[in-house]
Amino acid sequence: MTENVIEMREITKKFGDFVANDHINLTVKKGEIHALLGENGAGKSTLMNMLAGLLEPTSGEIAIKGEVVKIDSPSKSNSLGIGMVHQHFMLVEAFTVAENIILGNETVKNGVLDLKKATKEIKELSEKYGLAVDPSAKVEDITVGAQQRVEILKTLYRGADLLIFDEPTAVLTPSEIQELMVIMRNLVKEGKSIILITHKLDEIRAVANRVTVIRRGKSIQTVNVAGATAEDLAEMMVGRSVSFKTAKKAAEPKDVVLSIKDLVVNENRGIPAVKNLSLDVRAGEIIGIAGIDGNGQSELIQAITGLRKAKSGSIKIKGQEITKMTARQITELSVGHVPEDRHRDGLVLPMTLAENIALQTYYKEPLSKKGILDYKKINDYAKKLMAEFDVRGANELVPAKGFSGGNQQKAIIAREVDRNPDLLIVSQPTRGLDVGAIEYIRKRLIAERDKGKAVLVVSFELDEILDVSDRIAVIHDGHIKGIVKPEETNKQELGILMAGGAIDKEVSHV
Ligand SMILES: Nc1ncnc2c1ncn2[C@@H]1O[C@H](COP(=O)(O)OP(=O)(O)OP(=O)(O)O)[C@@H](O)[C@H]1O
Ligand SMILES: [Mg+2]
Numbered sequence: 065m066t067e068n069v070i071e072m073r074e075i076t077k078k079f080g081d082f083v084a085n086d087h088i089n090l091t092v093k094k095g096e097i098h099a100l101l102g103e104n105g106a107g108k109s110t111l112m113n114m115l116a117g118l119l120e121p122t123s124g125e126i127a128i129k130g131e132v133v134k135i136d137s138p139s140k141s142n143s144l145g146i147g148m149v150h151q152h153f154m155l156v157e158a159f160t161v162a163e164n165i166i167l168g169n170e171t172v173k174n175g176v177l178d179l180k181k182a183t184k185e186i187k188e189l190s191e192k193y194g195l196a197v198d199p200s201a202k203v204e205d206i207t208v209g210a211q212q213r214v215e216i217l218k219t220l221y222r223g224a225d226l227l228i229f230d231e232p233t234a235v236l237t238p239s240e241i242q243e244l245m246v247i248m249r250n251l252v253k254e255g256k257s258i259i260l261i262t263h264k265l266d267e268i269r270a271v272a273n274r275v276t277v278i279r280r281g282k283s284i285q286t287v288n289v290a291g292a293t294a295e296d297l298a299e300m301m302v303g304r305s306v307s308f309k310t311a312k313k314a315a316e317p318k319d320v321v322l323s324i325k326d327l328v329v330n331e332n333r334g335i336p337a338v339k340n341l342s343l344d345v346r347a348g349e350i351i352g353i354a355g356i357d358g359n360g361q362s363e364l365i366q367a368i369t370g371l372r373k374a375k376s377g378s379i380k381i382k383g384q385e386i387t388k389m390t391a392r393q394i395t396e397l398s399v400g401h402v403p404e405d406r407h408r409d410g411l412v413l414p415m416t417l418a419e420n421i422a423l424q425t426y427y428k429e430p431l432s433k434k435g436i437l438d439y440k441k442i443n444d445y446a447k448k449l450m451a452e453f454d455v456r457g458a459n460e461l462v463p464a465k466g467f468s469g470g471n472q473q474k475a476i477i478a479r480e481v482d483r484n485p486d487l488l489i490v491s492q493p494t495r496g497l498d499v500g501a502i503e504y505i506r507k508r509l510i511a512e513r514d515k516g517k518a519v520l521v522v523s524f525e526l527d528e529i530l531d532v533s534d535r536i537a538v539i540h541d542g543h544i545k546g547i548v549k550p551e552e553t554n555k556q557e558l559g560i561l562m563a564g565g566a567i568d569k570e571v572s573h574v
Pocket of ligand 2: 108109110151230468469470
């Protein structure tokens with residue numbers, strides 16, 4: 065008989081009156097990869113946070129290897145051999161990789177932190193599992209993908225037997241995802257067990273043994289993954305069939321709204337990340353930027369939205385030079401921005417969701433009058449957008465941090481799209497969204513285009529780029545390697561361009 069590493073029995077978790085988990089049952093066997101599947105806000109992270117010692121159940125019990133335990137702190141969770149890689153990383157940006165990994169688990173020698181010994185151990189672990197990191201780099205200077213590898217190393221460093229991955233691939237590039245799959249397989253081969261939360265059905269099919277479906281706080285069923293199609297899984301989760309391809313008519317591009325010429329933007333260390341980049345985006349079209357993480361796309365978007373200064377070159381929005389403008393001035397030119405990092409640039413987590421939805425417009429009528437905020441209007445406006453964009457949670461007065469990751473993302477998209485901007489810039493628009501929400505957001509982006517908006521989408525998901533774009537601009541090493549049409553290309557070709565290679569046909573450059 066296979067040993068159960070963990071049994072969650074009849075777990076209920078309430079936040080006030082709101083029932084986030086409703087008598088959930090979950091059993092994980094030793095050596096298996098067990099997927100958790102459910103819509104945004106279904107209660108997956110909440111359930112896992114109870115294993116991680118961040119929350120305690122309102123009722124129900126947890127047994128580890130047959131014994132009932134009380135997990136009342138993260139250190140208790142660690143001591144029981146549980147390690148969690150969270151949906152939103154919990155790293156200290158100003159610290160180095162090594163410091164972050166040993167934080168809270170310090171190796172002390174004669175009263176001093178033995179950083180040398182720890183660095184050696186980290187190196188060994190990172191080689192063993194293929195998790196490339198530079199222990200001496202500062203976390204704020206490394207890519208999101210590398211930050212995740214730090215989180216994984218942190219759990220391994222603490223000797224976790226059960227690893228929980230909360231949407232680990234949402235922030236990874238396709239090749240990093242392949243690497244992570246290999247890492248996960250290696251981990252279970254060594255007898256570790258994994259709980260994997262992901263919205264990507266192909267990933268579940270590729271690595272998971274079993275999947276438990278959670279819908280609106282209840283565990284619906286646990287099934288073997290073998291034999292289940294993506295359509296089956298989607299339907300089990302959402303309760304209806306989902307379309308994976310968005311219907312759209314041909315674009316009718318009009319005037320240039322965003323015009324970038326010979327742009328140079330430095331990254332944090334003062335080295336150019338965007339190198340003489342030129343690109344035009346017209347009203348009524350969606351330009352998708354495809355590229356491998358770290359090829360300048362973040363710096364490009366930050367420069368367009370005023371979050372980072374350009375070093376040289378020009379960015380014009382509706383004919384106006386914006387390189388010297390502040391983020392607020394750019395927003396006022398009718399620019400919407402869904403940022404790549406929703407916690408750093410998208411939301412003020414302790415503020416209510418309603419306040420977050422009003423973040424760009426609160427100082428203007430109708431949300432305020434003569435400098436006085438009208439909270440009734442602000443809250444009503446939030447309620448309206450939450451209904452329209454299906455932002456699920458207890459209510460609009462809950463702080464943004466009390467919303468699930470996917471619902472936070474939907475709230476940002478709602479705020480930025482509803483302002484009706486002439487130029488809409490979206491980075492990783494559907495990161496962390498469930499298949500039903502992805503279907504809706506992509507339709508909505510296309511609807512904005514059809515209204516004559518200029519839309520610039522950055523995404524690591526080639527399926528997404530191919531689905532929504534009218535033209536695809538491939539970025540490599542800080543400049544546009546070529547512009548191709550989705551109907552005339554495919555993932556392989558895009559992959560070659562993204563890697564800096566040449567393809568056997570003409571590509572345009574503006
Ligand atoms: N601290 C809190 N206060 C109030 N409500 C909360 C709190 N934490 C979570 N919730 C609510 O519990 C529900 C479940 O959230 P959870 O984060 O577990 O969802 P999820 O399944 O992980 O979703 P996603 O796929 O979007 O990450 C959500 O509706 C969320 O708003
Ligand atoms: Mg979650």
